[in-house]
Amino acid sequence: MANPSQYATEHHDQFLQELISFLKIPSVSTQPERKNDVRKAAEWLRERCIQVGMSRVELFETEGHPIVYAEWLGAGADKPTVLVYGHYDVQPAQKDDGWDTDDPFVPEIRDGNIIARGATDDKGQLFLHLKAFEAFMKTTGAFPVNIKILLEGEEEDSSRNLPAFLKQHRELLDADLALISDTAMFNANIPAIPYGLRGLLICELIVEGPKNDLHSGMYGGAVANPIHVLSRILASMHDDYGRVTVEGFYDDVRELSSDERAQLARIPYGEEELRKETGVSASWGDTQYTIVERMGARPTIDMTSFKGGLLGDGIKNIIPQKAWGHLTCRLVPYQNPHKIFELLQKHIERHSPPSVKVTLKKYSADEAVLIDPRVAPMQKAVDAFKAVYREEPLFTLVGGSIPIVKWLVDDFNIPVVLMGFGLPDDNLHGPNEKFSIEQFRLGIQTLIKYYESLAE
């Protein structure tokens, strides 16, 4: 009988077909009209967990989208228990955003990639664990460690109902370490293990002016335009050098030690790589920090949407009743998102003229997290990557956030290992999101190695 690694190789095409059917379900958690699709994705996962041989599979209802839980504890009490986390919900996507496939939810295979919303974030990556598990079960009849799989459907909506679930099911979820595949490698040859994630504060900023849209010819010059007021508020938040000017914003920021800066400086990523990846003609931001530092270790303010006036086609010559959008901060360790929210409120108040009503609403607030890279499960991850990729992984700071990591580190007090197989140009959250089929293959191989080593 083949070993797990051979089994995975032999069933590669079949695995890919399964992933394609998973990616076809448009499980966009933030769009109310997709509610049924999100559930469909959860049910699809439940079926798969049963098929691969998990011994207990359950769908837990939440106030939002359901949580899929599966476990196999047959390795025995002397083997460690791994809590695997993933999310089956995805970012919004539509053809118009710039996809060059027919439909973000009709996967296409092209140039060695599978292109679809969720391919890498996180459907493709969570699927690796199910397939690694299947490979063991089908060949050896057992898994080397005890495994608990927790798959949520609200990660792209700030994991709103996860904290309550974690609290309520503390014992069920008890484990020796947590393992998450929802990040990227440095490039196709160099794996990366993140040891820090930025936090995320999401707010809505609303400027309301007249009681209804006004004819811009009749009232222009006498009534404050909410679009202009919102623009002025936004413009007041950065100086000409890209530094945040919100009073107190940097007060609690952890300054990088010279050792850490030296280590981050070894990451071969700079102006040229950024330009190539994003298509911008130049980087932007606080030049007192390197690009790697700016992307992972420095806090930011970004308005991620801005809406005012006619949003469809055509022209409407109005001073709109309101302008609004989402104001977000990426935060670093020791910054408290609730304190930052208050600083933002004060700043906005100071920069709002009396003739409009300005409101800042807190939508979600997650702290940044730091993980100790010296613990054994982290070092075993280094070894697993090295065995498959034949290259030393880099320890990196990641700019995005995965809310559960903070809660696992702080409340569960267990090591969290981030073994991601995405690539920097996978375009998660953007059009043409992809997952490299080679990474899909190598990811399963790496996880097989890692699970084996955890049993030792």
Place this chain on the structure above:
Amino acid sequence: MANPSQYATEHHDQFLQELISFLKIPSVSTQPERKNDVRKAAEWLRERCIQVGMSRVELFETEGHPIVYAEWLGAGADKPTVLVYGHYDVQPAQKDDGWDTDDPFVPEIRDGNIIARGATDDKGQLFLHLKAFEAFMKTTGAFPVNIKILLEGEEEDSSRNLPAFLKQHRELLDADLALISDTAMFNANIPAIPYGLRGLLICELIVEGPKNDLHSGMYGGAVANPIHVLSRILASMHDDYGRVTVEGFYDDVRELSSDERAQLARIPYGEEELRKETGVSASWGDTQYTIVERMGARPTIDMTSFKGGLLGDGIKNIIPQKAWGHLTCRLVPYQNPHKIFELLQKHIERHSPPSVKVTLKKYSADEAVLIDPRVAPMQKAVDAFKAVYREEPLFTLVGGSIPIVKWLVDDFNIPVVLMGFGLPDDNLHGPNEKFSIEQFRLGIQTLIKYYESLAE
């Protein structure tokens, strides 16, 4: 037999029903999907013109929406010829904009008003002329003057194809004066005759950053956010006091004479009236000028739409590929819109960082216009208003623009009389646009008087 005035009174309800059926046609000229509706409105008007007894009725095709032309020249060569202009296209409208009727295109009668998109701008107002004409024809069998009616379907789209039509049909449109009902009275008791209209420059301003939407966590802090860049550009265009800071913007502005300022100061409109009309808590703008002056005699810059990031519901944590919207200027006499466009371009260039691509596109450019209030047709308008409203009309400067006025004044060199019957709270371009039914009635009576007086 009844006289025209009595006829209009007796047929009031029937006239209103006809207007309702006209308002039901959603003739939004700037929305491509409404193309057929715009044509339907033109055809509806053609039928009406035939029914009221015009002797020649024609639909002229243009590169955009059709022009309705109708004439009756039976008054004879010794009577003046009046060119009546109106537009049958309307601004975009949808229930969600804040309408408290079921549908902007299903008129409702409430509190003495007819509520529907286009009720006052300009379907209701152009219809007054057809009904005044009908009243004469049905009672006296003739109209007191020769009349040519020109109804276009692109006024809300900058009258794009009208200049070519005017040039091509110069002789057909020959007249002694032009008469337009597309403005408002000062209030329900005090008529107003505008002697100036602001010009309008419409541009599109586009800021393009990365080649596609980026994950805001991964790239935030290292890539310029097009929403922020567009906001900074916008914010740079006004100082803290509402004055435009675009270099050279005020260079050619006609300063008001002390006489004119004194006359405008007699208009009983200020802070309180503005607040009541618009619902703002305070006015805004350059306090060196009164509110009346700011609204009619001073130039402005207003961004009428701003779009960036996810425009639908939900949250998308991205640095968007682009941010864009419409940048418009309301211009005053002697400001050249093409020169202003160049000044805007220079200003924007100076305020754009190198890491993004910023584009300003000229969409349309119309100069402001001034009309001499001393000529006979203007004075006869004063008398007609006085006869019906028993109040001296105010001569006013209007902030909005009606592109044809400039062309008639400059190229046709004929007096243009603006006799409008809208009210300031009619909410044209906004939700719940209305036309007072009493104004509908009095408008027809005033026009009957005016047409009679023109024959004298």
